[in-house]
Amino acid sequence: MATLNVFSQTLHPTISSFCCFSNSNNSKFHFFSNSLSSHFSKSGSGSSWMQSSSPAASIEHKKGPVYSVFPSTPAQVSSVQDLFEFICSGPLVEKIGLTQEKVAESIDKWLSYGRQLCRLFQLNELFLTEPQKVRLYHYYIPVFLWCESEIVQHQSKFKDEEDIPPLVIGFSAPQGCGKTTLVFALDYLFQMIGRKSATISIDDFYLTAEGQNKLREANQGNALLEFRGNAGSHDLAFSVETLTALTKMSKEGTKMKLPRYDKSAFGGRGDRADPSTWPEIEGPLTVVLFEGWMLGFKPLPVDAVTSVDPQLETVNKSLEAYYDAWDKYIDSWIVIKIKDPNCVFQWRLQAEIAMREAGNPGMSDDEVRDFVSRYLPAYNAYLPTLYSQGPNGSDPQHLLSIEIDEKRNPILGV
Template identity: 35%
Template sequence: MGDHTLGFFTGLQIGSLWHHNHGYDLLDKPRRAKFTAGLKSVAAEKHENPRLEVITSSPVFKKAGLDADMDQQSWAEWFKCAKLLNRELGRDATVDRVHKLYLPVFFWLKKQIREAKATRDGTMIVGLSCPQGGGKTTITNFLVKMFAAEGITCAIASTDDFYLTYDKQRELAETYASNPLLEFRGNPGTMDVDLMCNTVSALAHCGPGDEINIPRYNKSAYKGRGDRVPEEDWPTVKGPVDLVILEGWCMGFQPVENPSTSDIAEVNEFLKDFAKVYDLLDVMLVVEIADPEYVYDWRKQAEDTMKAKGKAGMTSAQLKDFVDRFMPAYKEYLPGLYGNGVSTELPQLNIKIDSNRIPID
């Protein structure tokens, strides 16, 4: 899978804990008073205010079912969060990104948290599925930032960090020598599922004073073949944690009854074990793409960015070979994820994006 892009969070690593320890208001008192006054008749102005119309008619807002929840206070919170995002995004702050994507997802998750707390206590575990390059790490980082502003602690883990050690991956490749899908890290079968489940469960149940180590994976080790970082170098999360987000390119994939090829059939068997991760989830976010071929262009964009920074990158042939190893799984499992979801009992929000990562109907 592609390297993590951490955006504006200098020094943030996957598995880090974010916690906002001091409250602040993004609007000073005079501006807040003026802003609040302007929202008093927001319901009546809904069809006259272009900005609100743009927001409420957007695909993610509608799919999230937020319209009934948006009272005066909610809209005030919405635009307060927008100010935070605009500041962090700078020139990249667009209506599409801020109001049509990040904020609808954030408010949907807040709704899920409220509904869950009405029936039980404890940590909520969110699964996030998104193809490589689709922006899952960026979305996750912004969610963490917004939750932190409300005093909600989040722990983030990626399926990438649970890849097998270099030696275990070599053993797997030798065992399935004729299967290119299991030759290198990436597909189900190349991850330590027990370690993943144990880590996520530990994060969800850690209390005050508890410390949980989050595995890390070094993709540049062994000339790019990769290896797990030594345990003594894993980052530590201190409990308690309010929200755990587990993100990955194949999150939500479910085994199929009749695999299309012998290679994907072997991956399918490993996926049966990987699927036990879903028993831990409370909510599922799915970033949906119209065409898996987008991944080739997105991966090239990432490589071009690295090369522009003076870092080594893949050649065109290497890039194609890299993505080719994921494409069979995309084509085999995405239709089921998009059409049926992970589980009928698991709340799921699908966010469909185009090749420019803009939400669409």
């Protein structure tokens, strides 16, 4: 492993690809390879950290093609110290237990992971924008390293001859904050280092269309249960069956299909996708990445929820069964925090506007407002407890809390 002497030495370009970083003086550095991919692309523009043409711009629990970017213009070469200093300035470095010395010792890993993510998201490695640099080196890679540390601790609890069940990491984060793209990136990095992983979402456990109709009929007049989303709209028995099976994927050759949900079915009301379309995974799994906007929510006293919205009483009652169906399966937690739940509306609105401007069907501003309004009561009721006490049944020693800003970038490791 290459080690960086950050005080007196420049690391020479020996990495088997290239990467670029801009420092405050707008200088660049890169590492060249003798064998570059034949696939080229250019980085996108606009306010988003990631170009709209990226395969992760519309995640569907699958990996898209990966590309490398060939430099179209030369860049000034500077010390890898620029990268080192940028990494160490990130808000999560100290939180995940890294020191400057540890970052220096593992700088080759940071370079490798950054290069892989650039390929995944089709980013121009020579001219990463500031938002792209922040997203990769202040967010995705530190979270990945934390997950790796959790895996090592998990595996150390078992003897050599024992089958090791996969570590289940839960990602609790509001809608639109980028958790699905984060999970997509982590899943890809796990595959790159040879770890078998599986991704699952609480969305995959929604009731079938028939089940949704029954729920709506049984709760007429309750806008929070008119559509899928809140507690009560999930098939908990199905989720228990699925998560139990996933935790048993510890042997070579074991296989199972991961359920998926089709949100476009029945005019957007949704239905469980045909099992023939579900992706198949093969064991032994090392890690399961389980994400959802309400993971870790726990029921509160009735007065506490009805004071937010009387319609939450039924939702709150349904939430009592969710610990046994979801949370008890989770070994480690990542909680992505926001200061203002109204960001959810802004993020959703941005996405729908972008879809409409691209000529695709998208909700109107009023439709977005109506859609988000069905989730805001739950956010206002349950997020304060989640943020102050941690997820339902979580161990503080295996919890990473990250506060993000309105641009979905980490600002604190809390």
